[in-house]
Amino acid sequence: MGRTRLITSVTARVLEGQAVAIHGPRGMGRSTFLAAVTAGVPHAISVRLQRRGVPGHGVSVVAAAFPQATLDELPDRMRSLLLDPRTLPATDPAERLGYALTELLTAQAATAPFVLVLDDAQHLDAVSLAALRAAASRSLGPGAFGALVAIGPAEVDPTTGHPRTVTARELSLLHVELQPFAAADTVELLAADDVPTDTALWAHRESGGNPGLAREIAAAVDGLPPEEAARQLGSLARTRVHELTEPVRATLQRVAAMHQPTTATLQRIGGETAVASVRAARALGLVVTEDEYLRLTPEALGDVLLESVDSDELVALHRELAEHADSEGLTRYHLALAGDTGTTPADLAAAATGCAARGEHDLAAQLYLLAADAGTPERDEWLTLCLENAVIGKETRVLHRATRAAADLTEPSLSVRAKLALVELGDSAPDEILVAALYESREDPTLQARVLLQRARLLAGSNDLRSAMDSAGRAVELARRAGRTDIEVDALTVGAAVGRTLGDPDARRLMEEAAALAGDPRPGQVHTSARYIAARFSLHDDDLRRARAAFVDMLADVGPDAGYDTVHVLRSLVEVVARQGRGREALELAGRATRAATHFDTPVATTWFIEEIAESVGGTFERTRVVSSRGVELARRERDQRYLRRHLAHLGLALLHLDDLEGAVGVYRELRRLDADSGIRDLTSVRWHTDAVTALVLGGEIDEAEGLLAEVRAGLEDGLGAPGVAAAADRAAAEIAAARGDLDTARTLATRSIAAAEEHRLPIELARSLVTLAHIERRARRGGRSREAAARAREVLRPLHAVPWAEWVNARFPEGAALHTLEVEEPEGAADPLGDLTLTEQQVAGLVAEGASNREIAQRLHLSVKTVEGSLTRIYRKIGVRSRTQLATLVLGHGPR
Template sequence: MVSRVHGRLALLTEILGLLERGDSVALHGPSGVGKSALLDLIEDRFRGERGAVSLRAGGAVDEHALPFAALRDLMAQLPPELVETLPDRVRGCVAAGLVGLDVTDELRSDLAAGLHAVLDTWSHDHPVLLLLDDVQWLDAESSRVVGYARRRLRGRVSVAVTTGVGDNAEIDVSGLCHVEVAPLGADDMVDLLCAHGLRAEVAHKIYVESGGIPALALALAGALGTTPTLLGRPTPLPTSLERVLRERFLAQPADVRDTLRVAALLHRPTLRHLERAGRLEGGEHLRRAQLAGLVTRADDTVRFAPTMLRGVVVETIPAAERTALHLDLARVAVTPGEQLRHRALADPRPDADLARALGAAALEAAMGGARELAAELYLLAADRAPCALAGERTEWLVSAVETAAPGNHVDLLHRGLTEVLERPGSRAQAVRVRLAIPELAGSGPAVLDEVLTAALADARDDDRLVAMVLLQRARMALMESRPAESARAAERAVALLEASGDTDDLAVGLTLLAVSRRWLGLPHARHLARAVALGVPTPTGYVHTSPDYMAARFAFYDDRLDEAWDGFQALLAQVERAPGMDQVHVLRCLVEVGARAGRCRQTTAYAERAVRVGEELGLSAHTGWFIAAQAEIVGGDLIRARTLAARGADAADEGRDNRYLQRHLVLLGQALLRSGDAGGARDAFTRIRDLEQEHGITDPTINRWQADLVSALVLLGRLDDAEETLGAARRVLDARPGTDGVAATLDRAETELLIARGDLPGAEVVLDRSAKVCADLGMRVDVGRSLVTRAHLERRRRRVAAARSALERADAVFSALHARSWVAQVRAETTPDRAAVPQNLLDQLTPSEARVAREVAAGASNREIAERTYVSVKTVEAALTRVYRKLGVRSRTQLATLLGPVAG
């Protein structure tokens, strides 16, 4: 039962609250969204918690025209002693099953009065609940009789109904509170499917396919299992699921089916396209299709749910009708490319002129950023090419693969890839095809290595082709956090390109070389400066490898935050028309910059947009989880950030995506640290440290875990380890440019260490330095964090008013930034929840636990407590864990705030 209504706790609470106060409710939502499951739980709650009695019936398409069908079901559930109180005429009709009766006004009135009377009597002894499922198919006579009773017994008889798509205009739901049961969100759907044994990454893909409809998601999970491997052919639709989808589509009214058939033939259907095609009532038809769970809509774009339904719908259109529809759509197409697409799909015969026109339109669409349309036009050009155009045909197929890959259009890529491999062209074309494959999201390291090895063999002694392969190998090595290998490949590629005079690819090679050398801690600035100076225009789909992109990225690493923000804003304008990995990369960078600079509202908006684009493209879910978690950790909910980061770390680890694994671990460690789990945070940060050491990454500006690891070790009382970690981090910064921001965060961590050691004057000096640098660099979130640390310093000095003042200033800073998670954390320190803690606090603890609690409240570290009480640090940690549990707090700060007066 719980899994069937997963993620509906808030909605269920709202519904129960309405029913408790005597209102009745009508639940609306798409078919399969879980309305009936909610009725089940409502019934269980009312029976278990209120001792209520219930009557339940449901409408059905086949019984829609059968008078009193639902009323018969309701009457059959009444206690016999109540039925006996009915007038003889009514009781006789009920005993006869209300079947075969002539419907008259007199009979209808008698039944209405009878039902009203028995419910009136019954409700004096028990709360009564009427549950009606699919009331759009309830027969009209039952609806009238039940409506008569419920309107007169309001407040004594509660009614909960579910409605869906149907043609019953006579159904009466007036006077009910209408509640929308929306599709499940991504987090709830992933939790639901993971509870059924799916991996989170697979669960997220099924969420996207299902549009958040639980019934459809569970059906897809059962039918499809796990997703196919990326480079294999797409898994064919299971026959059973294809049949179910076809039946769901064919069950719709004729006008809805016609509109969906037109939508299925369009490249990217929108309401505007449907209206141009003569479907003037397309909006209403789409609404009904959405209620039936067949489509979803976002930004006026129509998307079939699941996407495979689109192919099922197309197959239901007879060939002659399909041709006629394509010709009609060609006449009203918005762009020349879409017009040519419909012409080509209407007539499959070879046509040299049409093929060349399709190829030219594909190139124009690709230059304009419409990669999906461009790839399809290239494939259509190849399909319509006669034998005389064999050379052009191969080039169109290669271009289709190259165009589809950066947008992650897997189906289109496979169509082109299959034909190219069957009829290979030149060596250069073979290399281009192989180099396109790594552009797909989710390709595993083993597969990519095999592909690039084959590409290098195809290149042979052609220096330019070899350089292209080396550049792709350098990029893949960076994505896998192997900068040394990337640097070697990039260096060789640059040498070959300089010798050949190829400035276009040279800019890319110099950029890759600069990145890999920076990660390795080697001089890199002149390489990136050369790449930028070349001024090579970057084609759409490859902006995230360009010198301008990486120049903005380096500005972010160096905490030149305004420069980074402006750079990525300019790039966003460039990639907005080309949804794909480019757009996701740029949006991710804006989220990261915004999170550090305190642009929390914009960070949240960009994160939502990036996740939406990633879902449309079918990108790896852990990419979106990182972006969302980064936004949540400053401007949202800390618990959700921790959940997303943990889920993303597991998925990235399983997919051997070392770069995203490190990113997720940083956020996971931060969320755990701020939640009071210093041990978990330490484990996350030390894992990043180990990964960096394994791959030779020495630049401290890349992941930024060092200061937080020091803080975690201080909280754990491991002060010597904290000092050692701090010293190692300081040595790495020595004379390295662009590290002032990292040094400032280390100063804040050192402040915490000095407070724990009792060096309060030294702590103040270091904290002042940290706060000034953060303010100078525009690291506004860190400015607020400095004030939180200052409050801890003042509390250790026993300056209660000064500590509170620092926290109030931190609250003001975070509130102005809309950093909601930090606001919540600061307010938890200023106004601890005393109501949840017993009055005699220390009486709840054992003597040894009470002493540990007093020492912590006084500011002592775990090591200091161990020395004073002659026990081990581990014993102190264990006692402190029990104290946290018994008093309901999560951190030393909360404990100190809570016990301040008691400890004093």
Template sequence: MTVRRDFKEPARCRPDLVIGRDELFTSAHEQLTRGGSVLLHGPAGIGKSTVLRALAVEYGDAARTVLRCSATESESHLPFLALADLFGLVLDEVADKLPSAQRTALESALTGRGESTLQRDGLALRLAVLSALRALAATRPVLLVADDMQWLDSASAELLGFAARRLGDTPVQLLCAVRTEGQEYDRQLRASPPDTLAVRLNPLSPAQVSTLLDHRGYTDLPRSTVREIHRTSGGNPLFALELGRALGENPTPPRPGEPLPVPTSLRALVLSRLDMLSDEARRTLLVASAGARPTLALLHAAGRENAEAETAQAAALGLLATEPEGPAVRFAHPLISAALYAEAPAQERRAAHTALSTAASDPIERARHLALSTTGTDPEVAARLAEAAALARDRGAPSVAASLGLLAARHTPADGGPAPDERRLEAAEDAIIAGEVDLARDIAREVLTRATAPAERVRAWMVVIEAAGQALGDVDAVYPQVLADAGDDPVLLAQVHYQLAWRGLVVQGDFAEAREQAAHAAELAARGGDRRNELMALALQASTETLMGHPDAPATIKRALREPQDPYVACHHNGTGMARFRWLLMSDQLPEARSTITALLREARRRGMVESEVHFQRFLAETELRSGHCGRALDLARESLRLARDSGIGLGASAMLTSLAEASGGEVGRALELAREATGRAEEDGDQMYLSRALAALGHAQSVAGDAAGAVTSLRRVRELEVGLGINDPARGRWQGDLAEALVRVGEPGEAQELIDVTRAHALRLGRESILAVLDRAEALVRAAQGDQDGALVRLTSVQDRFAKLGYGLEEARAAFAMARLRTRRPGPTSYDEAARLFRRCRALPWLRQVEAAAAEEPAGTAAAPAPVPAFDALEGLASMERQVAALVMEGATNREIAARLFISVKTVEATLTRVYRKLGIRSRVDIVRLAAGRHAK
């Protein structure tokens, strides 16, 4: 759960620092490489100039003549100014190559000597610009770089447009940028060569804004603040950096419920038209800016009687959106709302909030406005805010609850009733659930500076430890302090020993110690009547015993699942539901595991439990991967990783699982990158438990990539780690088969057999059927390496059947592939068709490529007809939801099953399938299934 911000050197015009524009940069660079031109367009501050400079550096090398101009608004009335910027330094080089009349006209225009005008010397000037470009291009290619083309003087624009339309095959390219609010770049496109790619720069995502702020040195901003910067800036890089700078220079951060401070530079930029509003219209807009979801009805209820006319006036000035929005009142850009609010005097702000505190229909909104309209402490206001926080918590909005809780603490008097710090700690706990770990940590640290009551101090220390996430080594010094604060209170001690159990797992890598601490925590919590912490400790004890292969694991799981249950614990990512899921998954009960984790994910989303959502999404991806639904698993894993990067939670674990999914259904190169990222994060955190998982993912990716030696190195390290950790259940990481097969490939069958024998003993004791099948597949390869081809084939045939019965589609396909490889060493016809069919059904692209490569290497006369091109390649032209629905149809899922697994309605599934049929040129589900089998639809 730690928020990592890697150190970055200061931004320079290098392509790798054009943040969030990788695909755009690549497509633009490819267009230039093909000899075409590029027009970048988008609103002010969106990063056009940054991308333009980076492309010019990357593409405009010494083999080209680069002509540059950058227009400004204040100089746009000066004729030929852009032309002078472009040709001023090369005029001497081309002057003697121009006819006399053209040379005279061009020199007069560029130097200002004479009275050259388009009206008087129009044709000569037009031809002179065209001839000058041709003369320059005769020696080497020309790249014309023009920024801010919207300010280009009209004379230069006309001349360049004339030349651009007539250059033909002359090696002259344009790289231009123009400010546009929508898609209005027709004028600039007409001034560009015919082969011009128009590229629109869109807003940055929250994760990209965070990276941008990191690059510029704003590394200490809480994640909640970064998210608010993204919202206020609308993803505009310039606006985001200005807001970040203002926050960095402001020693007092905004209080809960208050918008970000908007610097004067941005206020002037977005509020230049505000003075044209009437005073009453400005007050109406202030009320709208203070509201969370302003509508005309809300404005009327807040006393703004002429809201329709006043908002229409604002829309005409570009301050409000003009497109049809129904009853909503929407600002043209979020920054306009923030700047308008920041510009208003404090008294006017409070008046707006006072009006909204009675006008708003939602009790949470009414309470928030009441708080922002009140100064000083007020027990009634504090009580209403606390009630609103509880309501937000029940609605699954813990982030809102945290904000309201802090407002409640601010208005709570120090004497009588709930103390301010009690409400602050409740807000911190809400922040933890919402993934706002920086905010939670700051609140807890502040409380600890003055708290004296043991219960309050222990509660605050728990927040500090929770906020550390996997980096528990960073808070190692906390444990002696919190033990001292807990004294001999069993309830407080239970919380401490629960965290000590996690420390044993993550920092010490000692499963036996972790089990002992969790069991002790459960006993203490039961003694103190704390059912919630008793269940959390039992869930951790059960999960630890499961991973250890401890014989008490089933009994502990039953104890953890006994009534009464606690709804929060039941759906927590370390709770009782998760313990049950882990047991089901490791016991090969895939359908039950899928339904369990799907229900947990749905509940976590309903409650707004961000950290749990990240982990449950990842575990659902793992379940689909084991079931052989590689395409579905890859989509889920990528979504989990995106959510992890946006929230800063579970990054290493999500990268690890996405690596496995990429190796099975995506790109092996990407799988290797992600596995190395996960390994680096685990080593940085000192997290021994996830380090072994990350290395196992790396070894698997290396194995799929054909790097057997690398796989052996990585997976031997995994074996050493898990022996040291005391992990005896091979179903936890499932790396043993990969290591055994890689050992065979590097010529170490003896070591492979020894690993198989040791692992088989544990798998037999625990009843891990799929692991036994994996080991038998590996042992078949050992036998083949030792010359027993017949015995190997017999064993592989049995293995494939067992995987089919267990529902492990990808493992079944790997067994078929191993058989096909062995048969190529025997006389007679061979075929990879069965392996290709099974991999195609799983959408296992990297494995399918291996099959195709192996089939192509067969000796002449032995190979069967090549397998058809994978039918699901056609899905790449579909939208994301369409691909997911089509892939599930290929796997045999019904419409109702698809709806449940994708969290959509059956009607949405039916509508999506209709679009799929149209795009693929087919007519039914049967045709999709035929595609899955590699047959053409009839």
């Protein structure tokens, strides 16, 4: 799970005779990965080393795994050298052993090309390593000998306390580092063990994506109440700490005491010893790097590491960290924890204010809490600021304390501000909190405006869009009365975004008004600002150059520590490049967004959405299906209508292009109901409508498809679309016309769609419309024009690395192939009794005529057997036959299909 593309790539390389080394920390699945690759090669010789032995021991273990018949072909002296290290000569043992190993490999390759699989190669002794290097450098012929090696954490050197150097890394191989799992992969892995999604997501976070550790954590805490689960996690952390050497323990204690620790800071304090310790801890799966920061896995490891540190040592530790801190905020933070009498609460609050202004909300929350702990008259104000910053910065370490303290606030303005922050946390009863806040703020128009603004955002998220518009409008009026332009801008922005979704013609005016009034967005709140939403409007309008430029500028401004800002700006960039068809760039940006989301504890619904966007253009449709299915399941359980729509749209897209028509139609019908219930008319932000038309046409539901397309056309006439939507609508109309047998109209519509997509530089839409034209020309018996359109679609996609789309085109129109699905040229107007069949139905009919069974048809067309059966039922109904024999006779009598 989670490594399909890498397994495929590595398998292909070793089958070509290349050598690949797999690295990864403990628990990352090196052995499992080796097993998966080994299962895909025809001849593999697998060896697992247990420990480092005498010189030549490694080669003797490898040689013993070869067939006895191969060993018998070697001269007795060579065979003895290979199997018994004691027979190695004192002079040049590695060279002699290397020649003997070369002979063994040559003898085996003469039988058949093979792959040598070597697990735990870190245990290779120096002589065996040199012999393997020498043998691998000698050519045995192209593809005769491939190698796959897994290299894990090395043994600890008792003199230094650090792992020994893994000399196996010196092998001249392609070195591949196994990366942590994405959240969807961890959920899928643990679901096989019947672990609930919530527990799986928590285990993913605590493990840093390490699958072995995630399973260990889930097994320890599954089904336990929170307090008992915390104890079990602490117990698990203690077992992991117990095996640490003193240098590694000391370095990790610094990590535990630091706020956002980095290797650079640790190196300033502890030099190369600290760097080596971090490397050792990473190899043991105790620490991960998120962006530039280090995080202990599980986080309970930090508490366990500091348990054994007495108060004097802890004071000294924080003083040391203060001396090496790289900002005033961090210096104040560590001095306060060291009990420095010269650091006053006012100093801490001032430092917190500076951090918040720079977007460092997590550190600001920590500093405000330390200032509040002094119990000065400013305590309540600082507690409120702590809570507000902790919510923005997702600083979970102080949220619980700040939340409990906020319950005691009595001053109305502070109480209302605290309640608004609590709503951001996704409290189980947000309506009750907001009603109470609205009552408390009744004498203060500024606070009332803030409460109504928050309510508008909450209602927009639940798709109660009309109520959201009303609340945003009232917030605008109150903000104007109070002279609070900042709140007015935010409320206008919410109103514009909601209005666009509803199809309100005033949405653009509201957005322009907000943009005209807006100043620079506040750090941590860029993703809700007028500047951000205006860029989202450009994205929805298919003005991709403007959108991309705006989001790139925003990303440079928000910096690496901006929490949700970083995640959402990256998410928007993923959407832009996905619409531009840039698959590789989409995956790279999605990876950055996922790492940032993990660091800032962003809800997984957002993470999965980003991943499925990237997968749908740069990965695979199967992977898109897996991730979006998980997203749909989670959104339904959390009653998150906004993300339910988003995940359903990508699930429908994946199912449609995996030829699961029944599943796709079901998804699109649910989306249609959701939008109707919420009054959503926008066609641009969640683009499912024309794909739904296509699914209905392919499924034979032509009347329903025409009804939905009529709604799309009406929306376009009302100005609710974008160039890409209009092009897709023409393509969908072409598919309906083709299904009705009006191929001339279909050709005209498809050609118009192609021209629009080309004009607006929308390559995915262009390729899809070219494929539609290729299908139409095929139906019209114009094989040459069909092949020309398909070839052009491939050329459009070729430089973009839009892998799933390129594979989809090639599956339907294989490059250079002359298949039964490519018709011969025939004069226009010739009778075609099979003309009412969809492409899939034509393919099924052609394979029936060849005598293929339903299962064989399913395998050849990459469909389910159930889909094939449904297609046959529709074929029989459309052309009036009752058996496979009648269908085959009709197909064969009408010429090749």
